[in-house]
Amino acid sequence: MSTTFETPVLAPPKASRSPWRWARENLFFSAWGTLATLSLALLLAWALPPLVKWALLDAVWSGATREACLTPEGTVGGGACWVFVKVRFGQLMYGFYPLEQRWRVDAAALILALGLATVLPLRAATQRAAALAGVVIGGLGAGWLGGPVLGVVVALFLAGPLLLARDLSPLRRLPAAARVLLAVGLSALAAGVGGVAFGTPKAFGWVALVLAAGLFGWRFDSLRAAGLYLLGLVFPVLAQALLSGGAYGLPFVPTEQWGGLFLTLTIALTGMAASLPLGILLALGRRSALPVLRLTCIGFIEFIRGVPMITVLFLASVMLPLFLPEGVGVDKLLRALIGVALFSAAYMAEVVRGGLQALDPGQREAAESLGLGRVQTMGLVILPQALRVVIPGIVNTFIGLLKDTSLVAVIGLLDLIGIIKTATSDPNWLGFAAEGYTFVGLVFWVLCFSMARYSLRLERTLRNGVA
């Protein structure tokens, strides 16, 4: 141990930060600096005011028809016509999802938001509130849809896994085994009663999920684990049933009618959820000592990374049906989802590989010398550390994936871009493409930029060893 002598840290001298001085230091510090400042300022002064005038000052905000945006002479006016976006807003959000059924999309979004709130690194109180709200809202919603019995069943089913959470559950003083038994029993009972009461074979699937929850929860008994289980295993089934319908008195809505921001987020989130585990498997396969496995993974990754995403989508939409038996039709959306998931999995694999390579081999040796098996070494020692290192890369891949979902417009799906492309070529609304693309751009920008910012925050938190 060495001793350090610290000199007292003095506050920096209070400089007189007058605006004039700031300008001289940051704008006019040399001849070239002044020249650059002046020419750039001139350029901005020339370009910005007309833009602001178009987008805000001269813009038309009220009205419901094209005529509201025209000059008295009947030509397209000088300002932006936000009426166009207003009229198309519903389509931009939900696509051609039936008007009176759109609450189903909202409900799925709400459930997802609550689920995410229990999983993402947020404050513990927020997570608990979200979990509780999920149980209450889920129960009330199901009760409203299918009567009080279904409501109670769903609430109990949701509460089951949450009871596992040591940091939330009122049962936290009980031994782990008793808690697991209670929780799994409760959920299974709920699912069983629901299955019998409503006579659906799907109930068996639910029971299987609950048993999986038991195994899962036994090892990771925290609210986050419960949320992860509900989000990863239960939510897809639930969302599919809710959005497609055709059961529980919900009318069937074919995926051809899905669209807008809803479809964009569906594709992006499914792609994210699929590409991370697939990417991890591919990255592990690429580092395997088994040559057949390694070469298969390398071949897949390098092939996908070497071709444009459009061709992968073409592959999934045109070639895949050729290789399936006659008469087996795969939903167009599902084909796009497969294409997107495979594409981003290859990129994700390379990100994860970076993390695996950055890890000190001593970690594996230490885990092995402690007697951990291969699966335990990987799951408890290697992957948690490797993934933490590459969080920025993972989020970057997610952002890229969100932007790339726009390519599904090429194979005829009506995501945000597909909708706006159709809308701007509507003969009644010709000439308002700039408004439409500006609005869609704003939506994408907000989503991508906030993800990037969140990743930066996460990086800082993790560097400090919290969360």
Add this chain to the structure above:
Amino acid sequence: MTNDRSVPEGPPRGATWTAARVRGLAIQGVILATLVGLLAWGIGNAIHNLNKAGIAAGFHFLGNRAGFDINFRLIDYSPAATYGRAFVVGVLNTLTVSVLGIVAATALGFALGIGRLSRNWLVSRTAATVIETVRNLPLLLQLLFWYTAVLAPLPRPRDAISLGGVAFLSNRGLTVPGPVSDGPVWMVWAAMGLGLAAAVAVGLWSRRRRILTGRRFPAGWVGLALIVLPPLAVLTSGAVPLSWDVPVLKGFNFDGGLTLVPELIALWLALTLYSGAFIGETVRAGILSVPKGQVEAAQAMGLTPGAVLRLVVVPQAMRVIIPPMTTQHLTLLKNSSLAVMIGFPDLVAVFSGTTLNQTGQAIETIGMTMAVYLVVSLAISFGMNLYNSKMAIVRR
């Protein structure tokens, strides 16, 4: 995987019939069998489906008459040409727009990256705003914006925006004067080729002399003069009479000159901005990666600010910048396939689009399209690996 220091997984080498080895072999056998089985199943289905649709598998269709026109091409092509010819036109168009985009995006990227690090507040904020705006918007959105919202509403050729009376911007694209000559144009190219060879020779000679004697020679300027001056001399000598074909409005469109179609302009603009923003971040990271001590040491040795940049910062930054920048260039090549959305006849639009729709040869067309991208990507990656091993810091 040169920096892969971790212990390889799997059984220890040298052992022959250990449990781990048997397990490894079994796993691989299962994987292989699954792959082969899937492949056989898929191919069987495909043969059945193709037979049913009456499509003959194979590449015979490449010799058939294409029957569709392509509005932008570098080589002769007409609807009477074959699908094979259309494929070549598509490949050349993809390469053209990619090369144009790569050159412009690299220049813009350096400007943005250096600009964002500038001491000048206005310059750095502007560069940062541009980068953060462009990077967070889908490329497809930007492409459609430029094409539909900016270029399409331009006036008709009759009311075209005149740029100095020689170039015209209209909804038919940008029309600029083109050089015309009846003389032996090859002489100009030959002069330029000779100049290029001479410039390379001078460069090699000056490098050797610098290493041997330490004396410097302005090889860059001399080389530039050697490349530019001989063609100019040929042109001014009168051996190759050159005139400019200025576009003139005739009827509904311009006659003469060269026309850049709006699809190409939109694609070029969108690719340049998008990749430029990403390259800008690469350049910034590269410059920031040079330790401050390097600059201070160079200053302490009495180098001028220009020399510090040229001899110390740039060479070290480039080592960090070039690999990710090449990745960006490859991404641009792949992104150029978005052309299909605005109707620019690139490889995907011509071959995986029109040709696929007309012939139904899905496997062949998509396969050939992917093969082109794969070959270019793998070739550039290979070149990049060579460069990396050459540029790696040599420890003596």
